[in-house]
Amino acid sequence: MHRSLAIISDLHISDGLLDDFDDELEAQLVEFLDWFGNLQGPAELVINGDFLDFVQASPWEGSALEAETIDGIPLCFTQAQSLEKLASIERAHPRTFDALKQFLARQSRHLTILPGNHDPDFFWPAVRSRIVERLGLRADSNQIRFCLDRGYRPAGLEWLLIEHGHHYDKVNSFHVNGHEHWSADEPPILASADGEHRLVECVGTRFLIRFLNGLDARYPYVDNVKPFSRFLRIFGASALTLGWGPLDAAVAVAKMLGFVTNTAFTRSDDLLGIDPPANIDQSNPVVRWIKSATDPERDELAKALQASGFALDTSLDFLADDPAAVALLLEHLARKPALVASLGERDPALLGAEPGTLSLKEAYSVNETEDLYDGATNAAIGGINTVVMGHTHESFQRVQHGLTYFNTGSWTRYYRFAEEEPSRPWRILQQRSYETFPYSLRYVLVKPGEATATMELWRERARE
Numbered sequence: 042m043h044r045s046l047a048i049i050s051d052l053h054i055s056d057g058l059l060d061d062f063d064d065e066l067e068a069q070l071v072e073f074l075d076w077f078g079n080l081q082g083p084a085e086l087v088i089n090g091d092f093l094d095f096v097q098a099s100p101w102e103g104s105a106l107e108a109e110t111i112d113g114i115p116l117c118f119t120q121a122q123s124l125e126k127l128a129s130i131e132r133a134h135p136r137t138f139d140a141l142k143q144f145l146a147r148q149s150r151h152l153t154i155l156p157g158n159h160d161p162d163f164f165w166p167a168v169r170s171r172i173v174e175r176l177g178l179r180a181d182s183n184q185i186r187f188c189l190d191r192g193y194r195p196a197g198l199e200w201l202l203i204e205h206g207h208h209y210d211k212v213n214s215f216h217v218n219g220h221e222h223w224s225a226d227e228p229p230i231l232a233s234a235d236g237e238h239r240l241v242e243c244v245g246t247r248f249l250i251r252f253l254n255g256l257d258a259r260y261p262y263v264d265n266v267k268p269f270s271r272f273l274r275i276f277g278a279s280a281l282t283l284g285w286g287p288l289d290a291a292v293a294v295a296k297m298l299g300f301v302t303n304t305a306f307t308r309s310d311d312l313l314g315i316d317p318p319a320n321i322d323q324s325n326p327v328v329r330w331i332k333s334a335t336d337p338e339r340d341e342l343a344k345a346l347q348a349s350g351f352a353l354d355t356s357l358d359f360l361a362d363d364p365a366a367v368a369l370l371l372e373h374l375a376r377k378p379a380l381v382a383s384l385g386e387r388d389p390a391l392l393g394a395e396p397g398t399l400s401l402k403e404a405y406s407v408n409e410t411e412d413l414y415d416g417a418t419n420a421a422i423g424g425i426n427t428v429v430m431g432h433t434h435e436s437f438q439r440v441q442h443g444l445t446y447f448n449t450g451s452w453t454r455y456y457r458f459a460e461e462e463p464s465r466p467w468r469i470l471q472q473r474s475y476e477t478f479p480y481s482l483r484y485v486l487v488k489p490g491e492a493t494a495t496m497e498l499w500r501e502r503a504r505e
């Protein structure tokens with residue numbers, strides 16, 4: 042079949058405080074859909090995963106979002122919760138849904154949606170039905186397709202394989218006891234201990250729900266620093282170094298590391314290539330802060346703690362020597378991070394002065410971009426000579442050994458890494474700036490009748 046085919050991914054459309062898809066990005070998508078919809082001849086748009094961000098859409102807080110199977114496998118949303126999240130996304134982004142509806146209202150226009158690790162919710166039948174309805178299509182329309190397999194091989198383009206790519210990322214794959222749940226026959230849906238069906242919760246999703254979403258509400262760009270290993274190298278390191286990051290960030294990162302290294306995995310090196318850094322005390326950033334704070338600073342924290350209901354019956358200095366009391370304090374602060382958001386950050390000019398941070402920076406040596414590329418080389422069997430992925434948010438292109446590999450990157454803002462990236466102050470995660478958080482919106486295009494794909498730049502913005 043002769044048609045134009047375009048592939049985009051990782052729009053992460055949600056709502057409210059955690060939404061990464063701002064008005065400017067949405068306007069770019071609307072123009073893109075208008076351009077692609079107006080091409081001569083039939084056209085198929087493929088959204089290759091993480092189109093909608095259910096993990097960050099409202100409601101995103103509360104214990105009702107998590108459960109376990111009888112064997113202790115982590116689960117998250119029910120179908121009803123996914124629908125509630127979808128309703129939030131629709132309310133926040135009528136322009137996106139209207140533009141897609143308009144695209145599909147034209148002659149010979151098709152839309153294929155692959156779920157990614159932020160939107161496995163497309164495995165729920167009611168979520169798919171609602172999308173079909175919102176886009177103005179009949180329930181049996183052949184204009185929309187949800188690819189519930191790992192990879193999508195478009196008809197007539199036998200040389201092309203499209204995958205989101207999270208299968209090759211241990212943190213975000215959907216394996217249960219070593220077996221992948223990601224197909225129409227075996228969806229990532231299991232019954233919880235109380236008999237309710239819920240989505241399987243991959244490690245990355247649990248991490249977002251427990252640690253990152255709350256931080257994202259206060260530091261809106263915290264989740265734009267991807268891949269995660271790089272976030273830890275740059276901002277994790279600075280959060281844990283005394284005087285570099287605000288105390289709320291230090292508490293959150295300490296809890297993240299505790300989760301990553303102790304709770305979730307028996308062999309942490311399988312996950313992020315972590316050697317817990319010997320010379321960073323990652324568990325007690327608050328203790329270190331208390332020991333180094335001035336008397337007025339300690340008084341300020343003590344008053345805030347008492348006002349928030351923390352039973353403080355000794356001085357903070359004294360408490361810092363009692364591990365059990367410190368654990369309670371960390372728990373309390375993790376639940377009420379606003380208490381310490383104004384504490385801890387001193388002089389950003391001192392960044393880079395402490396050698397301890399360097400071992401944390403070096404410890405996280407995973408390279409997600411190369412892991413996905415390796416996955417692509419293994420998946421390219423039979424007549425496949427071109428593989429397109431997303432997921433890492435790092436746009437990438439390589440032609441080697443007869444295989445063409447594209448990663449389209451993300452349609453969100455990304456963090457611009459410097460050549461030798463130093464640790465950075467957390468306040469930049471609160472500030473929108475095109476210099477620090479630019480965007481480059483890319484798509485892969487196959488022209489009608491052609492047997493090769495190219496990666497094209499739609500729009501980019503890097504300056505005010």
Ligand SMILES: [Mn+2]
Pocket residue numbers: 090091157158159205207431432433
């Ligand atoms: Mn992804």
